[in-house]
Amino acid sequence: xxxxxxxxxxLTKVYGNGFEALKGxxxxxxxxxxxxxxxxNGAGKSTTLGIVCSLVQKTAGQVKIFGIDIDQxxxxxxxxxxxxxxxxxxxxxxxxxxxxxTQAGYYGMPMKEAKPRCERLLKDLGLxxxxxxxxxxxxxxxKRRLMIARALIxxxxxxxxxxxxxxxxxxxRRSMWEYMRRINQEEGTSIxxxxxxxxxxxxLCRNIAIINRGEIVKNTSIRExxxxxxxxxxxxxxxxxxxAVPQVEGFEVEHIDARQLALSVRKGSDLNDAFxxxxxxxxxxxxxxxRANRLExxxxxxxxxxxxAKGIDSASRESIQVKExxx
Amino acid sequence: MNTRQxxxxxxxxxxxxxxxxVRIWPQTLVPPSITMTMYFIIFGNLIGSRVxxxxxxxxxxxxxxxxxxxxxxxxxxxxxxSSFFSNKFQxxxxxxxxxxxxxxxxxxxxxxxxxxxxxxxxxxxTLVSLFFTDLSIHHPLMTLAVVVMTALxxxxxxxxxxxxxxxxxxxxxxxIFVLTPLTYLGGVFYSxxxxxxxxxxxxxxxxxxxxxxxxxxxxxxISDIPVAGALIAIAAFILAFWFLALWMLNHGxxxxx
Numbered sequence: 001x002x003x004x005x006x007x008x009x010x011l012t013k014v015y016g017n018g019f020e021a022l023k024g025x026x027x028x029x030x031x032x033x034x035x036x037x038x039x040x041n042g043a044g045k046s047t048t049l050g051i052v053c054s055l056v057q058k059t060a061g062q063v064k065i066f067g068i069d070i071d072q073x074x075x076x077x078x079x080x081x082x083x084x085x086x087x088x089x090x091x092x093x094x095x096x097x098x099x100x101x102t103q104a105g106y107y108g109m110p111m112k113e114a115k116p117r118c119e120r121l122l123k124d125l126g127l128x129x130x131x132x133x134x135x136x137x138x139x140x141x142x143k144r145r146l147m148i149a150r151a152l153i154x155x156x157x158x159x160x161x162x163x164x165x166x167x168x169x170x171x172x173r174r175s176m177w178e179y180m181r182r183i184n185q186e187e188g189t190s191i192x193x194x195x196x197x198x199x200x201x202x203x204l205c206r207n208i209a210i211i212n213r214g215e216i217v218k219n220t221s222i223r224e225x226x227x228x229x230x231x232x233x234x235x236x237x238x239x240x241x242x243x244a245v246p247q248v249e250g251f252e253v254e255h256i257d258a259r260q261l262a263l264s265v266r267k268g269s270d271l272n273d274a275f276x277x278x279x280x281x282x283x284x285x286x287x288x289x290x291r292a293n294r295l296e297x298x299x300x301x302x303x304x305x306x307x308x309a310k311g312i313d314s315a316s317r318e319s320i321q322v323k324e325x326x327x
Numbered sequence: 328m329n330t331r332q333x334x335x336x337x338x339x340x341x342x343x344x345x346x347x348x349v350r351i352w353p354q355t356l357v358p359p360s361i362t363m364t365m366y367f368i369i370f371g372n373l374i375g376s377r378v379x380x381x382x383x384x385x386x387x388x389x390x391x392x393x394x395x396x397x398x399x400x401x402x403x404x405x406x407x408x409s410s411f412f413s414n415k416f417q418x419x420x421x422x423x424x425x426x427x428x429x430x431x432x433x434x435x436x437x438x439x440x441x442x443x444x445x446x447x448x449x450x451x452x453t454l455v456s457l458f459f460t461d462l463s464i465h466h467p468l469m470t471l472a473v474v475v476m477t478a479l480x481x482x483x484x485x486x487x488x489x490x491x492x493x494x495x496x497x498x499x500x501x502x503i504f505v506l507t508p509l510t511y512l513g514g515v516f517y518s519x520x521x522x523x524x525x526x527x528x529x530x531x532x533x534x535x536x537x538x539x540x541x542x543x544x545x546x547x548x549i550s551d552i553p554v555a556g557a558l559i560a561i562a563a564f565i566l567a568f569w570f571l572a573l574w575m576l577n578h579g580x581x582x583x584x
Binding site: 015016050053054055056057074075076078079081083085087088089090091092093098102103104105106107108109110150 | 328329331332333335336338339340342343346347350413414417418419421422423424425426427428429579583584
């Protein structure tokens with residue numbers, strides 16, 4: 001059996017001020033996987049990834065990258081790793097091309113090999129025209145793409161993307177998704193993604209881990225996770241305004257405004273039945289859409305359960321929703 | 328990493344560092360040249376003509392080695408301190424930390440880059456000095472050894488300073504409050520023979536005195552102190568600071584949480 005791209009056992013991190021950021025987490029990411037690591041701010045995502053990338057010192061535990069223990073041979077493990085951090089971490093005064101070629105040099109890559117690879121990445125990511133300009137002149141989205149190009153220059157087998165599309169407009173985000181899908185599917189690069197855009201995780205990732213307060217509270221496939229979704233809420237746009245909430249037996253209906261209703265559908269319910277009842281009451285629906293991303297809805301449902309010991313607290317949930325709304 | 332990869336990564340580090348100070352040459356190369364020109368005009372030409380000779384050598388010629396050394400010291404130190412701290416500040420130090428480059432390559436890259444600027448400025452100051460005096464080098468190898476070793480030593484010092492620094496102010500404290508006084512009191516402008524016995528003894532604990540005098544010996548053939556001892560002391564300091572800086576890097580001091 002192939003070694004996991006990333007294997008974490010009993011990973012613990014206690015900061016100098018006594019804060020326990022990670023409480024002995026275990027995590028496996030299979031080779032070729034597109035894996036989402038989700039959690040509210042301060043949950044331990046960045047600490048986990050920071051340890052994997054050697055930016056944070058672990059307190060205890062074991063981390064293996066393609067079977068290589070970072071305590072035994074971190075240098076060899078790092079060859080397999082490409083990192084796109086959350087914040088811009090390149091010299092703003094360097095030229096775009098120099099930033100990527102310098103990174104190639106850090107990996108001992110000869111220039112004659114690095115230059116064509118750099119050209120291809122810059123072209124793929126739409127930065128070729130900007131190659132001779134200083135990085136500070138790039139837009140936010142371009143800077144994110146620059147960091148992706150830089151992370152890929154040495155052909156890593158495991159790519160870590162820490163909120164790669166934060167602050168990126170919708171069109172660019174979609175093109176970045178396409179690119180990430182391509183390197184995952186065509187080049188077989190394993191990818192670990194952290195994001196606040198739950199739609200992004202649902203669209204891209206096959207497996208998911210949810211971390212909260214330094215513990216992994218869920219580790220499963222996205223498909224499996226979504227089957228846990230009890231209720232989905234749809235927003236229905238109406239042809240004519242309604243004054244009162246129509247009664248729909250077996251469903252919960254909420255009045256949003258005169259021309260919009262929210263219909264909550266429990267797992268196993270027949271949606272046709274809801275439409276039939278609405279039709280009988282003279283309510284004509286012209287369009288419908290999910291009120292929230294399904295994954296987000298799952299977060300809400302998970303955390304609304306009483307004593308959801310392994311769930312996400314309401315403040316954390318709020319932070320996720322706010323981010324999602326802001327997108 | 329194999330030897331070839333190590334050499335490529337070290338070369339990359341050095342090129343990056345040299346490119347940085349060359350890119351901002353109006354801040355890195357020009358000011359020291361102008362400052363030293365002022366020293367040559369004011370201390371060497373105007374005041375120096377009234378001072379007369381020092382150890383049988385014109386005052387202008389006497390201060391040239393000290394001023395070159397002063398340029399090398401301050402520029403080597405401030406280049407690494409400022410460059411590495413900027414890397415910390417902009418977080419681009421993470422580019423190096425996530426790569427498989429060993430820490431000694433990172434350290435060597437910054438140190439060689441800093442020494443390159445120190446020696447570059449030293450060369451510019453030397454060329455400027457030729458407008459004011461004739462310069463014949465008595466012991467070329469000694470001159471080269473002392474100036475290169477001094478540049479390396481202060482580059483490593485700048486690196487340690489930048490590792491410990493938490494804000495930009497922290498990288499200017501040592502140059503202003505430690506290096507400048509020690510350099511001025513290190514026999515750049517005078518021979519310690521001019522000092523009373525007590526102050527001569529005090530001067531002997533100033534490490535920069537040894538560097539300035541060893542360098543002066545290389546160029547003019549005169550020195551206030553035993554030159555062999557100076558070379559050994561500089562080499563010992565280089566080793567001590569190198570291993571201190573490497574230990575700090577290995578333990579993530581100032582860069583890892």
